[in-house]
Structures are given as C-alpha cells and as structure tokens.
Amino acid sequence: MLKKPLTAVAVLSLLTLTACGGGSGSGGAKGADGVAMGPGVTDDEISVTVISDFSGPIAQGGIAGSLGVEAKMDQINREGGICGRKVVVDKRDTKYDPQITTQQYRAAAPKNLMVAQFVGTAGLNAVRANIERDDMPTLSASLNTQTLALPNVYVAMPPFEVELINGLTWAAEKAGASAGKTVKVGFVTSADETGKIYLDALEHAAKATEGVEVVAKPTYTNADTDFTAQINSLKDAGAEIVMLGVTPAQTAGIVGQSAQFGYKPTFVSSSGAWSSSLGKPLEGLLDDFYVSGGYGTLNDDNPGIQALTKAREAYAPDAKPDNFEVGGWINGTVVAAALTKACEAKDLTRAGVKKAMVDLEVSFDGILPAINLGDGDSIVSHQSRINKIGKNGVQVPVGDFFESDAAKSWDESRGK
Template identity: 35%
Template sequence: MPIPRTSSRGSRAAAALALLALAVTACASDKATGGGSGAAASGDGVKTGPGVTAETITIGMMTDLTGPYASFGKSLTNAQQLYFEQVNKAGGICGRQLESIVRDHGYDVQKAVAAYTEIGPKSVALAHVVGSPMVNAVKQRIEADQMLTIPQAWATHLLGSKPIQVTGTTYDIDMINGVDYLVKEKGIKSGDSIGHLYFEGDYGETALNGSKFAAGKHGLKLVEQKIKATDQDMTAQVAAFKKAGVKAVLVSVGPRQTASLVGVALAGGMKVPFLGSNSAYAPQLLATPAGEALLAAFEYVTAGAPMSSDLPAIKKLGEDYKAKYPNEAVDSGVASGYIAAGIVVDALKKACESKDLTRAGVVSAHRTQSSWGDQYGGAMDFTAFDKPASLRSYIVKPDKEALGGSVVVKEPFTADIAGEYQVPAGG
C-alpha cells in the first residue's frame, strides 16, 4: 500500500509548529533555571548558558570609576583584568578564554540598574559590584538569574542569598573584633564611653549593630553620631564626642569623612584612638592635610591582608600589579579585586569538572568550597550563605612608606564574644 503524501504546504506548517514548540520549551527551561539549561556549546559535553560559548566565558563587573569610590573601583577592575589575563595565558578554563565586560555606575543606583540590564544577559557571573545600594537594586534579578556575584560591600543584609557571596567578614563582625581590641590593647574599660560615627544606610547600620553588641558585652556606653554620605565637615560630630567624653571613636563612613573627623579632632586637642571600618580609609588620604593626623591616631579593621603583607601570594600580586600597571596607585582594591576574581575563577573550574557551566552550575560549584583563600591571609567558608565567610579581622594602620599605604598592627583574630553574636541576615 502506498504511503500517503502530505502536501508541501502541510509539511512546512508541521515543521514550523515543531520548531516553535522547541523554541518555547527552550525559553521556558532557560527562564526556570536562570538560563542554565543550554545544550553543550562545543560538543565537549559541558552544559552552558548565558555568558558561555564554545570559545569564551564572559564575566561582568559593575564598578565605580567616577564616583566616591573611583580609586578603589579602578584598582578592583585592574586587578581582576590582570587575574583573567593570567588565567588565559595558562590556557583558560574548560578550553575557553575569559572575557570581561566593565560598566561604571558612578555609585548611582539608576546607572547600576541600567548596567545590569546591559551586561547581565551576556555574563555568567559578576566578579564585582561596588556598593551595597547597587547590589540591592538588582538583587532580585541576580537571584532570578542565579548569577554568582561578589559584592564589594559587607553589609549583613547581603547574606542569605545563594548566588551572592560576601567575602571575609561583615562590618558588624569587624566592629565586634575592633571593640575587643580597644578594650584589650588600648586601655578602654567598663564604664567608659566610646563614640561611633556612621553613615545612614546598610553600611553604617550594619557596623552599628556590631558596636552596640560589643559595647554591651564590655560594659561600655556608646555615643552615636549618624551622618549622610553627602556630609563633609565633621566639626559638629567632633564637638558631640568631646562633650560626651568618649575615650575612643569607631568610624564607619567614607574616606573623606574620616579625614575630616580625625583632622578636626586632633587639631582641637582630642587625642583618642580612632578605629575605622575597612571602607573608611584610602591611602590617598595620606597626601592630604589630614595625613599626619591619620598616621598619628587612626587604625582600621579589615578581613583582608594589606598589600604590604609578607604573605607570598600577596607579595607576588604586588609585583605583578606594578609590572602591569606601573603608573597606578596601589590600594586595598588590588587585593580585594584579585581575590574576588580568584573566587569566581575557582567556581568556574569546579563547574567545568562537573561539566556544568550554566549559571546555576557555577553557583552550586562555588557553594561546595569550605576553606578557600588561606594563601591570602584567611580561609573562607562558602558553604553557608546565611553567615559571614569568616570571623577573623586584621588591625591595620596607615603607613606612607608601605605598599598600599598600610601595615598590619595585629594579625587576624576573632574576639571571644564574636561567637555569641547572631548575625542578622537579609535573606
């Protein structure tokens, strides 16, 4: 019996319907998994999705090159591009070369949203996003896209999200360790008053949570002074601290406000220790009129080893960075950016081993690592995303002669009371 033949019009219609069905299925699958269900891109059996082709892996950066953290953002970006270049020279990842897309948001939320809209669909991960407000603005999209993202911000509300990896400590843990340091090594005792100058918003209020907790544990009175990021002159705040008779001041603001605070205080005869969050200092301050005051009375708390550290990995980074960017300043952004790039690259390598370079595959691979980065001064645990990756902080002070403008005062430690603190997560 002859097989009946369909008309050419019917054949074309059937083929079109079949292709449409396949397209709808693929789109639905991509949407459900953050673009993680793509077919193997090069016949090597590796699953891929947005940001990954048979030849390349594209990583995004949302930075600040023109706003208040421009010098930090430039160092971050340079360091990450250096890292990716080194990986490419060594053969890349999974047979693919790394490419980066950089967008400057100038520390403006609307520009950050526009930047994510542009580079998000092209990227498998974000190697850095400067600023907690910027991460907040695109957080839901990061989670929906399952995009591994490394914020250059350490507020606790960024915890609790599987794709978002806060590195090291959070601001509150640093303040807990910092107050403990003041009590044990700077003569602050029960009954004393200490001040805390802080920005309104996530950064300052996270730090304040830590100082309140530590002050309560040590029997200290906490004198709070909240300011806006646009405030520049700290004369009124210094007067308030002097009137309260504080014996030390915690500082969780930007570098410009730190310079004003310490400069005005010392000029007015207020000789107390000033201890800052890691975002409160930039080595460029040492060339300003406030430089001598900072050298005399200011220290800061940070999870990261300074660039002057004698750790072999940090020393090599300093040499490589100066060779690549001989005319650029070296600050904490160099180490912070390089380490964040390493976190993303190692997640990609592990994802490659599992033959899953989808965004979801990269995040899952990242979350298997329980002890990462010891060569940089402190191992981090990435397996629990509702807790800080580390509880250990360095105490660091400014130094004109040191690479990066700072040196270690106290090697990384964890205050006993830090283990009692319940970190509030943003979830």
C-alpha cells in the same frame, strides 16, 4: 505546543536565546568539549562582569578593586585560562548611583556568566530581584551582612560588622578597659539601614567588653561634607575611642576636621573606610588611626601578596597601589575556584556555577585564612587584623589575625 507558526526571525531569536542559556542561565548549548554553556560562555571565552563605581564618589576604591579582579584573570589567562577558555572581564560603571546600576546590570546580564565583583549595597538592593530572576551568581565587594541575605549573592570575606566588633574589642583592651577602668567610646555610622546594622554590631561589642561606656553615636548622610556637629558630639562626650563605620569620604572629613578642633581620639575603622589616596591629605594626622581589616595588605610578605604584586606589575605596571586591590584579588580567586569546579562537572551555566559554590573551599596563600563558602548565607570568617597606615597610605599590620568572642556571639544572635 506552539499555537501559531513561527516566523524566520522568531525562530532565529529562539535559537539565539537557547544558545545563550536563556533568562534562567540554565543553558542548553554544549561546547565542543561537552561542557554545558550558559550566557557569556563560548568554546573560547568565559565572560564575567564587574559592576562598580569607576567615576563616582568611591571611584578610587572601585578602580582598585576591579584591578585586583582583572589582574587575577590576566594571571589565569597567561597560565592557560579555565576549561580551555580565556576569562574576559566586562567592566560596567555605576557611578555609585542605584538607577545607573540597574541600567548597567540589565545591559551586562545577557552577556556574562556571573558577576565577579559588585560594589554598592544600595545598587545590589536595586537589582536584587533581577539577580534572583536571572539566577546570577554574584560576588559582593560590599562586605556587610545585608548582602548575605540576598539570593545568589556571596560574600567571601569577613563583613564590616565583624571588623568593627573586633576593632572595638582590640582598642578597648589597648586602652586598658576593665572592671576598674572605664573607657569612653563613640560610634559614627550612616543614617540608613546599613548604619543601623553597624550600630547594632558595635553596641553588642560594647556590652560584651568590660569597661566600655558608649557616650556618643552621631550619624551622617552621604550628602554631608561638614562634620562639625558629629565631632562636637564626640568631643563633648569625651569619647576616647571613635569607631568609624563609614566610607573613605567621611574618614577624610572626620579625621581632618577633628585635628582642626584639637580633638585627637583613637580612631578605628573597618577596611571599607580607608583608601590609600587619603594618606597624603591626612599625613601627620594618623598616628592613632587604625584599620580593622578582614584581609591582608599590600605590605604583607606572603605567597598570596607576592602573586598579586607580580600579576599587577604584569597587567598594569603604572597603577598606584591601593589595598582595595587585595579585596578584588580575593573575589577573583573565588571566581577562578568556582569556574574550575564547574568545569570539572562540565557545567559552565549559572546553575552549574552556583552548585560549584556550595561548600567551595578556597585558599588565599596567606592573604586571609582559608574559607568555605558554605550555603552562601553565612559569615565565612570572624577573623580580622589591626593595621596602621604606612608610607603612601598603604596599611601595615600591627598584629596577627584574630577573632573575638563578641564577633562570634553577635553572628549567632543576629536575626533572632
């Protein structure tokens, strides 16, 4: 019971809060069609936010990833929208800075039903309590198992750890590793908690793969621009295969400087370590560089990529192709499937979207194998594919999707 009279302003504020669905996102308002509406939902629109780096150190990937989401939503809107409503994308620039990320998330939260794409593990950790408090369904583009443990955060693609494990098993087989032949391998990861998890995954893969000897494990910090020490560590140890658990910034430095020092190992990276913008500056240095990617490339010929290409050409015809678009398209496809399912239940609140995500099955028309989101805490797939770098830095597949026993056994053992 209220213990003091409400002023007119207080009454108006209370009504506004109720109409917006409140802090929990459970909603109270209903649309003309009887659908319960949470924050960012009206009779005409569903607003979702993309929280990403648009002007900082990984802006190239952030812009391309957001473009994939935007192109998917534009396609949906041209086909009539979802639940009779247009889907609007509210873009928020974090500059890849956790403090700015916190500010942008707080500004976006009251105005949006869900986060269609969130880029940056450090940023996610900075607002994890907010995401939990706001009951905010969030699709992460930071594809690592750290994010799986965060409340209300979903990863709809194989994480980087799975890509790295599969990449190491493939590279070792390609090099002929066996009981009778030892292949020397080096790992490059970041000197933080994310890097430790990548290292754990790679060490597991090495132990599970006959003939692999780990000879060097140099780390880096985000402030590093000179990789002489790391390269000398790998070169002096005789690493024939170098696994890169890095971002595109480190890929450029490590591959470029290795060539200057006459060091030419086989490089294998996760999908997050390559951007097509590196194709030109590293031209001629990529003959033995491979990407283990958990989803397809813009060079694929399947219905999913055809639809993405057509949608991008309609939405942003002048945009330079980058494979991070594919990741954004995948997240956009999951958002569309979740909103459609929530609409069918007449519950476009955050709680309704989260309920729709449980055991949500999504097909991507060949871009990657179909997934089931399950409980949101599990790896959705252990499959990846090996790609080389083609024209304009765009990846070209050299094989089919596969999953290694090492990837599955690492998942089963993690956290134990």
